[in-house]
Amino acid sequence: MTDPRRLIPRTDAVLADQRFAQALLRLGHARVKAVITEAQRLARQGTIAPGEVAETALASLPAGGPRRVVNATGVILHTNLGRARLPEAAVEAVRVAAGTTDIELDLANGRRGRRGRGALAALAAAVPAAQAVHVVNNNAAALALAATALAAGREIVISRGELVEIGDGFRLPDLLVSTGARLREVGTTNRTTVDDYARAIGQDTGFVLKVHPSNYRIEGFAGTPGIADLAGLCARTHVPLVADAGSGLLRPEPLLPDEPDAATWLARGADLVTASGDKLLGGPQCGLLFGRADLVERLRRHPLARALRVDKLTLAALEATLGAPSTPTSAALHADPVRLRRRAEALAARLAEAGLRAEAVASAATVGGGSAPGVMLPSAAVALDAELAGPLRLAEPPVLARVEQGRCFLDLRAVAAEDDEDLFNAVVITGKDLQQRTGRG
Numbered sequence: 001m002t003d004p005r006r007l008i009p010r011t012d013a014v015l016a017d018q019r020f021a022q023a024l025l026r027l028g029h030a031r032v033k034a035v036i037t038e039a040q041r042l043a044r045q046g047t048i049a050p051g052e053v054a055e056t057a058l059a060s061l062p063a064g065g066p067r068r069v070v071n072a073t074g075v076i077l078h079t080n081l082g083r084a085r086l087p088e089a090a091v092e093a094v095r096v097a098a099g100t101t102d103i104e105l106d107l108a109n110g111r112r113g114r115r116g117r118g119a120l121a122a123l124a125a126a127v128p129a130a131q132a133v134h135v136v137n138n139n140a141a142a143l144a145l146a147a148t149a150l151a152a153g154r155e156i157v158i159s160r161g162e163l164v165e166i167g168d169g170f171r172l173p174d175l176l177v178s179t180g181a182r183l184r185e186v187g188t189t190n191r192t193t194v195d196d197y198a199r200a201i202g203q204d205t206g207f208v209l210k211v212h213p214s215n216y217r218i219e220g221f222a223g224t225p226g227i228a229d230l231a232g233l234c235a236r237t238h239v240p241l242v243a244d245a246g247s248g249l250l251r252p253e254p255l256l257p258d259e260p261d262a263a264t265w266l267a268r269g270a271d272l273v274t275a276s277g278d279k280l281l282g283g284p285q286c287g288l289l290f291g292r293a294d295l296v297e298r299l300r301r302h303p304l305a306r307a308l309r310v311d312k313l314t315l316a317a318l319e320a321t322l323g324a325p326s327t328p329t330s331a332a333l334h335a336d337p338v339r340l341r342r343r344a345e346a347l348a349a350r351l352a353e354a355g356l357r358a359e360a361v362a363s364a365a366t367v368g369g370g371s372a373p374g375v376m377l378p379s380a381a382v383a384l385d386a387e388l389a390g391p392l393r394l395a396e397p398p399v400l401a402r403v404e405q406g407r408c409f410l411d412l413r414a415v416a417a418e419d420d421e422d423l424f425n426a427v428v429i430t431g432k433d434l435q436q437r438t439g440r441g
């Protein structure tokens with residue numbers, strides 16, 4: 001009998017395997033070769049069979065950055081999945097921007113141009129009520145910049161009902177205080193009046209801050225003045241009104257009547273509105289600032305602005321998002337429940353045909369990302385056995401499902417229709433594999 005070790009494939013032969021082509025580009029020859037050498041060593045000592053060298057090496061290649069995950073949770077803006085999925089036009093813009101671009105150059109005359117002028121012009125055009133606009137790293141950065149430039153060493157007047165924790169331990173009051181501003185809390189958790197604000201405004205006031213309670217709702221005996229009421233007070237007392245809208249809607253969204261939008265808040269008299277770019281706007285992570293030209297200019301000129309400035313990829317993605325006819329976020333929000341149901345039925349029928357237990361069921365999706373709490377969007381899902389949820393996270397592509405009532409739900413509202421085929425394949429392979437391992441048919 002020949003020594004099985006003589007069957008161990010040579011390094012050149014393994015490297016020639018097409019499945020290593022991507023890894024060679026990504027990691028380079030030396031690192032891929034080291035992984036193969038290690039697999040050959042395992043084969044030599046008998047830990048794996050000689051025929052398993054290529055597979056073992058492939059499986060031990062270092063992971064290549066973030067992986068695409070199919071979002072079958074029914075949460076449109078899933079924070080752990082990176083919030084908004086960019087529109088294709090933005091993905092392409094990012095690809096172009098990754099090279100050398102005209103981000104700060106006017107090609108017509110060869111002179112330096114204003115950085116990100118395309119994105120800023122698109123933003124200004126999208127919200128004509130804003131005298132000026134600015135973009136920073138995220139909404140938290142927009143608030144930090146406003147607090148630093150307009151209220152460091154002074155007071156920010158804010159209702160006790162709006163001292164918000166966004167998530168993952170991020171508390172807005174802590175951020176504001178970290179800039180050197182002091183908080184002047186007014187009113188109570190459930191009720192604050194215009195008079196409460198009026199009594200607190202004085203020589204030391206930097207600005208009045210209104211925060212949209214993005215991720216919670218206070219019901220019952222509750223009330224707080226709207227933007228128009230506060231704008232009147234702020235105009236009379238010559239104090240800026242800064243308003244954190246959170247979700248990033250630029251115009252009213254009929255499906256989400258309780259979500260504020262920049263245009264409406266500016267029209268009602270807010271001096272400065274801040275919002276996120278990767279929530280309902282459906283774009284890249286960034287912080288949007290809209291408002292009075294003099295205030296935006298003070299923020300833009302503040303030294304801290306440089307530390308919060310966005311990179312060329314973000315500017316490119318933002319400009320393309322604003323120019324796109326729709327975004328995946330908007331498509332998911334507006335998806336027709338009847339169509340979702342049809343997709344769920346088609347998927348469930350094919351999965352059943354493949355021998356898996358699957359059923360199309362009614363479901364309820366949410367907006368997520370700390371937006372529109374309590375809003376339930378009618379949706380459709382494929383219900384599977386609960387024990388599939390874990391293995392599906394390790395499928396190709398990974399699928400994140402929702403486990404509820406002892407079953408695994410694949411909610412289709414946040415899944416693009418063109419991803420149904422990938423979803424089907426991932427579930428079939430995972431389900432079959434599980435059946436084999438547990439010996440069930």
Ligand SMILES: *Cc1c(COP(=O)(O)O)cnc(C)c1O
Binds near residue numbers: 139244246275
């Ligand atoms: C989400 C949110 C923030 C934080 O925005 P980031 O872009 O994540 O920094 C701040 N305020 C409100 C009201 C929010 O909803």
